[in-house]
Amino acid sequence: MTEKGLLLVLSGPSGVGKGTVKSAIVENKVFPFEYSVSMTTRKPRPGEVDGQDYYFVSEEKFGEAIKQGELLEYNKYVNNYYGTPFAPVKKMLDEGKDVLLEIDVNGAKTVREKMPDGVFIFLTPPDLHTLHLRLENRGTESEDVILGRINQARQEILVMQDYDYAVVNDTVANAVDHIKAIVDAEHVSVKRVIDTYRKMVRED
Amino acid sequence: MTEKGLLLVLSGPSGVGKGTVKSAIVENKVFPFEYSVSMTTRKPRPGEVDGQDYYFVSEEKFGEAIKQGELLEYNKYVNNYYGTPFAPVKKMLDEGKDVLLEIDVNGAKTVREKMPDGVFIFLTPPDLHTLHLRLENRGTESEDVILGRINQARQEILVMQDYDYAVVNDTVANAVDHIKAIVDAEHVSVKRVIDTYRKMVRED
Numbered sequence: 001m002t003e004k005g006l007l008l009v010l011s012g013p014s015g016v017g018k019g020t021v022k023s024a025i026v027e028n029k030v031f032p033f034e035y036s037v038s039m040t041t042r043k044p045r046p047g048e049v050d051g052q053d054y055y056f057v058s059e060e061k062f063g064e065a066i067k068q069g070e071l072l073e074y075n076k077y078v079n080n081y082y083g084t085p086f087a088p089v090k091k092m093l094d095e096g097k098d099v100l101l102e103i104d105v106n107g108a109k110t111v112r113e114k115m116p117d118g119v120f121i122f123l124t125p126p127d128l129h130t131l132h133l134r135l136e137n138r139g140t141e142s143e144d145v146i147l148g149r150i151n152q153a154r155q156e157i158l159v160m161q162d163y164d165y166a167v168v169n170d171t172v173a174n175a176v177d178h179i180k181a182i183v184d185a186e187h188v189s190v191k192r193v194i195d196t197y198r199k200m201v202r203e204d
Numbered sequence: 205m206t207e208k209g210l211l212l213v214l215s216g217p218s219g220v221g222k223g224t225v226k227s228a229i230v231e232n233k234v235f236p237f238e239y240s241v242s243m244t245t246r247k248p249r250p251g252e253v254d255g256q257d258y259y260f261v262s263e264e265k266f267g268e269a270i271k272q273g274e275l276l277e278y279n280k281y282v283n284n285y286y287g288t289p290f291a292p293v294k295k296m297l298d299e300g301k302d303v304l305l306e307i308d309v310n311g312a313k314t315v316r317e318k319m320p321d322g323v324f325i326f327l328t329p330p331d332l333h334t335l336h337l338r339l340e341n342r343g344t345e346s347e348d349v350i351l352g353r354i355n356q357a358r359q360e361i362l363v364m365q366d367y368d369y370a371v372v373n374d375t376v377a378n379a380v381d382h383i384k385a386i387v388d389a390e391h392v393s394v395k396r397v398i399d400t401y402r403k404m405v406r407e408d
Contacts, residue, residue, distance in 0.1 A: 122394065132404045150405050157401045165392050166401075181388030188369050188382050190326065197361045197370075200336045201354050 003196050005097040006186055007089065007115050008033065010179070011108035012123030013156055017169050021123060021179070022102040024172045030180050033098040036089050039065060042080040055085065073103060073110040086114075098183065105159050112162065119186050121179060122163035126170040128153050207400050209301040210390055211293065211319050212237065214383070215312035216327030217360055221373045225327060225383070226306040228376045234384050237302040240293050243269060246284040259289065277307060277314040290318075302387065309363050316366065323390050325383060326367035330374040332357050 012018055025031070039055040041062050050056050057065070062081045065071050074083030084101060092099050101111065111118060131153055135146065160166050167178045186192065216222055229235070243259040245266050254260050261269070266285045269275050278287030288305060296303050305315065315322060335357055339350065364370050371382045390396065 128401070135404065153401075153405050157398070157405060160394060160401065161398050163394050165389065166394050166397050167392050178388060178392050181385040182392070184382060184385030185369065185389035188371050188386070190364060190367050190370050193370050194361070194365050197332070197357075197364065200339070201357045201361060 003096060003187075003192055005034075005093040005095065005099060006183065006192075007093055007111075007118035008098060008100045008179075008183065009108050009111055009118050009120045010100060010102045010123060011105050011120070011163075012169070013125060013159075014104065016123045016125050017172070017175075018102050018123055020172055021169060021175050022100065024176050025100070025179065028176070030176055031098070031183050033100045034092045036084055036092075036099055036101060039071065039074075039083045039085055040080060042082070072101075072114060073107040075104060075107055084111075109162070119165070119182065120163040121165045121167055121182060122160045123175065124160065124166050124168045125156070126168055128156055129168045129170070207300060207391075207396055209238075209297040209299065209303060210387065210396075211297055211315075211322035212302060212304045212383075212387065213312050213315055213322050213324045214304060214306045214327060215309050215324070215367075216373070217329060217363075218308065220327045220329050221376070221379075222306050222327055225373060225376055225379050226304065228380050229304070229383065232380070234380055235302070235387050237304045238296045240288050240296075240303055240305060243275070243278075243287045243289055244284060246286070276305075276318060277311040279308060279311055288315075313366070323369070323386065324367040325369045325371055325386060326364045327379065328364065328370050328372045329360070330372055332360055333372045333374070 010018055010022060025033075037051065037053070037055060039057055039062065041057060041059050042054070044050065044054070044056050048054065048056075059081070062074075062083065065083065065085070066074060070086055071083040072086045072089055074081055076082075084103070084107070089099050089101075101107075103111070108120060112120060127149070131149060135150075165178075165182050167175050167182075169175045214222055214226060229237075241255065241257070241259060243261055243266065245261060245263050246258070248254065248258070248260050252258065252260075263285070266278075266287065269287065269289070270278060274290055275287040276290045276293055278285055280286075288307070288311070293303050293305075305311075307315070312324060316324060331353070335353060339354075369382075369386050371379050371386075373379045
């Protein structure tokens, strides 16, 4: 039986190590998934292939894609636009393939609005997880440092609450193990498989 | 940080192999969890220890436990009552320990009403999963056999829809792997960990 693929959205605060975790998943072939090729207005670097590394387009064409609703999400970094074309992602999911998107928290928020069935994984900074130890052992750090970190933690927790899973990136290996378990578990979740079973007994 | 433990409810149609899967989890120490000792009106067999194998009680005491709401679920098999005492389960969960209950679908339904935060795993007969192949290859079996299986499948799917996960028991090893993944994933689900994070930043 073929269910729709999972849209896996790996996100988290800037600097948490999303890219490293994604690379480890890719390199160790932790589970099979499809890439989504991003669209960008950035100029190709030597060796980069259009349609493989990125879809390289003009600002005008990118603006048109936004207007036509062709992008699942997009963002601007350092004067260049980057976006995720919607159609290929939808096609891969319909074919039963899992798609992994590694994007920032703003992008993830947009994707959640358009694809609420996605699996949203928040990569959690290890110091958020261990913050309670520091709170219990005040005196080792200045009150300013601790209060600053608490405020930042509040922001991170506000973002995290909209996700399905919170995976602490204490080590890349641990984070990858958890993500693998999440993918395995989501593939056998009743909300994903029940329709296939229901269709089956309607066939007679 | 200590979250509450998971209440894992392993259930499924009679004969699907719940006991075998549970034994494999226990023997291979797939993940740590606590046993719940059942209460029964059955007479102890030679070697069985009260409070360890079962709490052996009279029918009168069992009836009192039901009346006082002390049982999470109970059932009658062959003139004897079997039930799950609520208090020790609650205590273990509060201490952050996972508890595994292997019970029939009626018991699971009762547990779901009392403990909706539990993780409900439906062990699926492999022939339900492969039924579509038989439907596609009609002729190898009589129409009566197929229609009978379709009716049974409809019942199984009706029960399955109230569960969180549907794990096909094609091989015990596969089923155990999926259950391990489910436990890992549930431990990092945001709905389970967010309160601990929130409490942390309220400590200042």
